Amino acid sequence: MGPAFAMTLAGLLTCVAQHIRVNIEFDGEYTVTHAHSAYKYEPERLPSSKITFKLNDLNADEKRNLIFQLHVPKVKENSSSQNRHREQQQSVQNSVIGKLIMSFSHRSIILH
Secondary structure (H helix, E strand, C coil), X not given: CHHHHHHHHHHHHHXXXXXXXXXXXXXXXXEEEEECCCCEEECCCCCECEEEEEEEEEECCCCCCCCEEXXXXXXXXXXXXXXXXXXXXXXXXXCCCEEEEEEEECCCCCCC
């Protein structure tokens, strides 16, 4: 009984986050076309501009990878001049295409 209790207690103490959810929302025509991850996600039907990955619990010294394919819309060019082209490239490189929100709860332990 002693080793089982010690292992259970160690598992509780190393859990740093529970019920982890990663919500990704893209703007415009950016969409997730495929999810190549072992973790469940919603919506199950892709493509979608919004996706939520469910990662469950995370222990100390553990990391997770989320791998997915993203459709990137073609940049429209209105002018053939090189200066205008450079300005558009810089604008695209510095633009925000969406947001990522990660939510989780931490485990509270009360010992008596």
